[in-house]
Amino acid sequence: MTSPYGRMRPAHPTVHGVVDLARTFALRWAGPEQPDVVVTGVTHASSEVEPGDLFVGLDGFRVHGAAYAPAAVAAGAVAVLTDAQGADRCGDLDVPVLVADDPRALLGDLAAWVHGHPATELVTVGITGTNGKTTTSYFVDAALRAVHATTAVLGTVELRIGEEAIESPRTTVEAPALHALLRLARERDAGAVTMEVSSHALALGRVHGLTFDVVGFTNLQRDHLDFHGDMEGYFADKARLFAPAQARRGVVVVDDEWGRRLVAQSPVPVESVSTHVGSPQAAGADWAVTAATIGLDGVGSTFTLRGPDGVEHAAASPLPGLVNVSNAALAIVLAHRAGVPLDAAIAAVGTAHAIPGRMERVVERGGGLPLALVDYAHTPDALVLALEAVRPITPGRLVLVFGSDGDRDQGKRPIMGQIAARLADVLVVTDENPRSEDPAAIRAQILAGARAERPDGTDIHEATSRADAIRAALALADDKDTIIITGKGHEPTQEIAGVFHRYNDRDVLLAAVGTPARGAGE
Ligand SMILES: CC(=O)N[C@H]1[C@@H](OP(=O)(O)OP(=O)(O)OC[C@H]2O[C@@H](n3ccc(=O)[nH]c3=O)[C@H](O)[C@@H]2O)O[C@H](CO)[C@@H](O)[C@@H]1O[C@H](C)C(=O)N[C@@H](C)C(=O)N[C@H](CCC(=O)O)C(=O)O
Numbered sequence: 001m002t003s004p005y006g007r008m009r010p011a012h013p014t015v016h017g018v019v020d021l022a023r024t025f026a027l028r029w030a031g032p033e034q035p036d037v038v039v040t041g042v043t044h045a046s047s048e049v050e051p052g053d054l055f056v057g058l059d060g061f062r063v064h065g066a067a068y069a070p071a072a073v074a075a076g077a078v079a080v081l082t083d084a085q086g087a088d089r090c091g092d093l094d095v096p097v098l099v100a101d102d103p104r105a106l107l108g109d110l111a112a113w114v115h116g117h118p119a120t121e122l123v124t125v126g127i128t129g130t131n132g133k134t135t136t137s138y139f140v141d142a143a144l145r146a147v148h149a150t151t152a153v154l155g156t157v158e159l160r161i162g163e164e165a166i167e168s169p170r171t172t173v174e175a176p177a178l179h180a181l182l183r184l185a186r187e188r189d190a191g192a193v194t195m196e197v198s199s200h201a202l203a204l205g206r207v208h209g210l211t212f213d214v215v216g217f218t219n220l221q222r223d224h225l226d227f228h229g230d231m232e233g234y235f236a237d238k239a240r241l242f243a244p245a246q247a248r249r250g251v252v253v254v255d256d257e258w259g260r261r262l263v264a265q266s267p268v269p270v271e272s273v274s275t276h277v278g279s280p281q282a283a284g285a286d287w288a289v290t291a292a293t294i295g296l297d298g299v300g301s302t303f304t305l306r307g308p309d310g311v312e313h314a315a316a317s318p319l320p321g322l323v324n325v326s327n328a329a330l331a332i333v334l335a336h337r338a339g340v341p342l343d344a345a346i347a348a349v350g351t352a353h354a355i356p357g358r359m360e361r362v363v364e365r366g367g368g369l370p371l372a373l374v375d376y377a378h379t380p381d382a383l384v385l386a387l388e389a390v391r392p393i394t395p396g397r398l399v400l401v402f403g404s405d406g407d408r409d410q411g412k413r414p415i416m417g418q419i420a421a422r423l424a425d426v427l428v429v430t431d432e433n434p435r436s437e438d439p440a441a442i443r444a445q446i447l448a449g450a451r452a453e454r455p456d457g458t459d460i461h462e463a464t465s466r467a468d469a470i471r472a473a474l475a476l477a478d479d480k481d482t483i484i485i486t487g488k489g490h491e492p493t494q495e496i497a498g499v500f501h502r503y504n505d506r507d508v509l510l511a512a513v514g515t516p517a518r519g520a521g522e
């Protein structure tokens, strides 16, 4: 998983004359028309330019992308699209400069057009929500594989087409990369694609130019308020996925009030799924989980899913915890509405493979070693659910290694410290991705919350490096205990002071118990 995602381009790009481009999107020419120029790709990032690209200079939060137009042209861009302010910043370029009032608003449709609308040739499933997007998307993909020989999954963990995967730069890639990946998926005969759609992506139009066959909503919990302002703003951005231009139909988990609001206001047809046994929502929901048994071995759960026709189906989740019953139920309905027979969807989801960093069992209990898992829980609610999921499979003490991100929602830090002290027995507070913040200051905010809950400070430890924290947890735990390391999940790097260091919880854990890490030495 190494190649840069920006270079995941179709082998046989579609060729468009720049005049055609200007006419189709009502673009203005900043200089004389240059009718002979042809465009074969598009990007908004100078570092991702391939020869033949249209470079789109966007007015960003930090800089105006038009400032990078000369670098883009030097790298092979054959034309530039920007706004009026950007056109003034481009300097003297010997390529056509086109102007639109709001290039970002056009970017998705334009990228889809440049790549010949690949999404229309694929079955497309999009998933949004605060937690469970990745897990649900892997479950959906497992089901889609029952009817499509080749599928693609685009999300936080990786960008995968068939068996080829590369590291993903973020949850939802920008529109130019997205439509290029979809065309590449078609070139490789993929029949279906499942993708995670973040709230940032929806706010910034990253999935414009794509109308999903089915979209799903998992839940809404406190996160990303630094970007969306408040929960109302966060919800409004998530709800953008349920607009007719973005989706034909939807499936919504109605366990929280946000899901219920979404069902009430969605302009596209939606089905509701209630996943909490005994919930008051169950009777009115189209689909409902009516019974669930959490596997006390920590491996998975079985549950009963009642369909809109009243028929009950025996189903299973391959991952521990009730949240994964919820994710599995949603995935089954999404895959079914995306064309997978219900029985096949249920069977495939129940046997889906482990997902990197999602309740991933890295060390098994025995021989003096505790059970040790890596999980991506990085919101207060997700932390509660993760700790509750492992408590029943812990005969001894529950040891938690965790931190909280820098340059992100600060308010959640003491809350997470408090939750940790309430639900875990031993805490090792350490760093997640401090980014530009002082790591010690972040830890202090978490520790303040933990000590508010447990004033005597018993079994609350602090470690200044994440690897040290994992080693400390192992030293503290015996084979009756469970260690859960939360916050970073599959992430292959740790961002400290602007530098991305190679780092992965699973690999550090394996090294600490003396097992070679997956991919070590690569
Ligand atoms: C807050 C946010 O989402 N910011 C996005 C925004 O950045 P920005 O406006 O600050 O960009 P900028 O740095 O001002 O640059 C302006 C333009 O100049 C271009 N540029 C800039 C520098 C250069 O050398 N060359 C160049 O061409 C940039 O590509 C950009 O188009 O527009 C950029 C592309 O135009 C995005 O890459 C960038 O995402 C950044 C990298 C990011 O970290 N986003 C995160 C917060 C994010 O999207 N997260 C979500 C959710 C994750 C979750 O749920 O946990 C995700 O989908 O991953």
Ligand SMILES: Nc1ncnc2c1ncn2[C@@H]1O[C@H](COP(=O)(O)OP(=O)(O)OP(=O)(O)O)[C@@H](O)[C@H]1O
Pocket: 129, 130, 131, 132, 133, 134, 135, 136, 156, 171, 196, 198, 218, 219, 323, 324, 326, 327, 357, 358, 359, 375, 376, 377, 378, 381, 382, 383, 385, 386, 489
């Ligand atoms: N349905 C759910 N409800 C609440 N928490 C969940 C749910 N599913 C998973 N989680 C918790 O959230 C963590 C992240 O899960 P997952 O990666 O599937 O979500 P995500 O939406 O992709 O998150 P992100 O966008 O932050 O990558 C998991 O490790 C687990 O602790």
